Amino acid sequence: MRAPQKSNPKPDFDDNPYFGGSGTEFAREVVLKPAGYPLIGLIDDDPFIDDTDLFEAYIRDQWEGWEVKTGMYLFDRELFKGFAYRVVSADPEGFAIGPDTKVRIAPSGAKPEFEENKPKTCISFDEIIGQEAAKKKCRLIEKYLAEPETFGKWAPRNVLFHGPSGTGKTMLAKALACKADVPLIPVKATQLIGEYVGEGARQIHELYERAEEMAPCIIFIDEIDAIALDRKYQELRGDVVEIVNALITEMDGLSERAGVCTIGSTNRIQSLDSAVRSRFEEEIGFILPNAEEVERIIQTNLKTFPLRIDPSFSAKHFSKEAAGFSGRDLVHKVLKTALHRAIIEDEKYVKKEYFTNALSELKKTESGDDCRQFYA
Numbered sequence: 001m002r003a004p005q006k007s008n009p010k011p012d013f014d015d016n017p018y019f020g021g022s023g024t025e026f027a028r029e030v031v032l033k034p035a036g037y038p039l040i041g042l043i044d045d046d047p048f049i050d051d052t053d054l055f056e057a058y059i060r061d062q063w064e065g066w067e068v069k070t071g072m073y074l075f076d077r078e079l080f081k082g083f084a085y086r087v088v089s090a091d092p093e094g095f096a097i098g099p100d101t102k103v104r105i106a107p108s109g110a111k112p113e114f115e116e117n118k119p120k121t122c123i124s125f126d127e128i129i130g131q132e133a134a135k136k137k138c139r140l141i142e143k144y145l146a147e148p149e150t151f152g153k154w155a156p157r158n159v160l161f162h163g164p165s166g167t168g169k170t171m172l173a174k175a176l177a178c179k180a181d182v183p184l185i186p187v188k189a190t191q192l193i194g195e196y197v198g199e200g201a202r203q204i205h206e207l208y209e210r211a212e213e214m215a216p217c218i219i220f221i222d223e224i225d226a227i228a229l230d231r232k233y234q235e236l237r238g239d240v241v242e243i244v245n246a247l248i249t250e251m252d253g254l255s256e257r258a259g260v261c262t263i264g265s266t267n268r269i270q271s272l273d274s275a276v277r278s279r280f281e282e283e284i285g286f287i288l289p290n291a292e293e294v295e296r297i298i299q300t301n302l303k304t305f306p307l308r309i310d311p312s313f314s315a316k317h318f319s320k321e322a323a324g325f326s327g328r329d330l331v332h333k334v335l336k337t338a339l340h341r342a343i344i345e346d347e348k349y350v351k352k353e354y355f356t357n358a359l360s361e362l363k364k365t366e367s368g369d370d371c372r373q374f375y376a
Helices: 052-063 132-146 169-180 199-214 231-236 241-251 291-302 315-322 327-344 352-368
Strands: 029-036 073-075 084-091 102-105 158-162 184-188 217-222 260-266 282-285
Touching: 052 102, 132 169, 132 217, 132 260, 132 282, 158 169, 169 184, 169 217, 169 260, 184 199, 199 217, 199 241, 199 260, 291 315, 291 327, 315 352, 327 352
Parallel strands: 029 102, 158 260, 158 282, 184 217, 217 260
Antiparallel strands: 029 084, 073 084
């Protein structure tokens, strides 16, 4: 991948032969598909694109002038730093994104690919720092998946994980699947929203039919509030009543699907539709780590740093200042930021001030841009 040199915000197309001299040699259309974050193990929220025209402008602002070929990846540098988009197709192949290039997101298709997910490297309960109460409750699900026939009508078929973002809900679902040695079917709730009436409901039934074939298994529906909002908020997401009804039908167990456990995940439990929430027999809460758990998170991740740490840096002291933030925020917005700063500055070790500066920026962001006020 190469980009033209920029002496100003826009490339000098006329003087660059890469653009055919006239500035008209650009790709007519580029199709992208969200690929996720390259780091495995931490939550991976796909950006939801509501305004396609605005998204195109956003894409061009970042990657205008970049040559694109099928199969390559473009990494977001703004809102979702590090999030990758895979180039599904480029027309013509090998040309650059230009001011008039049409950018599209590849549709999920009429039938989503609900594939079995048994990672080569399993996550154990011990690797998840904190959330002891949640892990204890998950033992019941583990026993159900091991011997579903012994539970009869008392099976824990539907479980709701709720709590702040980045507290390990997805990691615990993966760990549970590994511990029970069963397939995990991870699904973003927005995947279940079809383009046509009836499509979403059909996709949900297909999802559960697929799960029945793979049973015992876990269906993990992330951000379930995206389709199961309280009815008074439905206008925010459009009409998804048929999807909710299909989900309720499957969760009610009218079609007995032994060995299938549904785990929903949300960080907005109060906005869930009461009809959907009532179908969850168990609600498992996740909480932000305390100072001791923050220290363990920091120490565990510092061991993987490619650079040495400033000898004056104390994880124990720093954890008291960092308490109240999620594990994901600590890893991605504090530790990673400090490490990248050291790499940029060509330092031999990560200075103490890099950690404190990153934490200060995170605190400033949290206090100055609290989006939670917009959610019920």
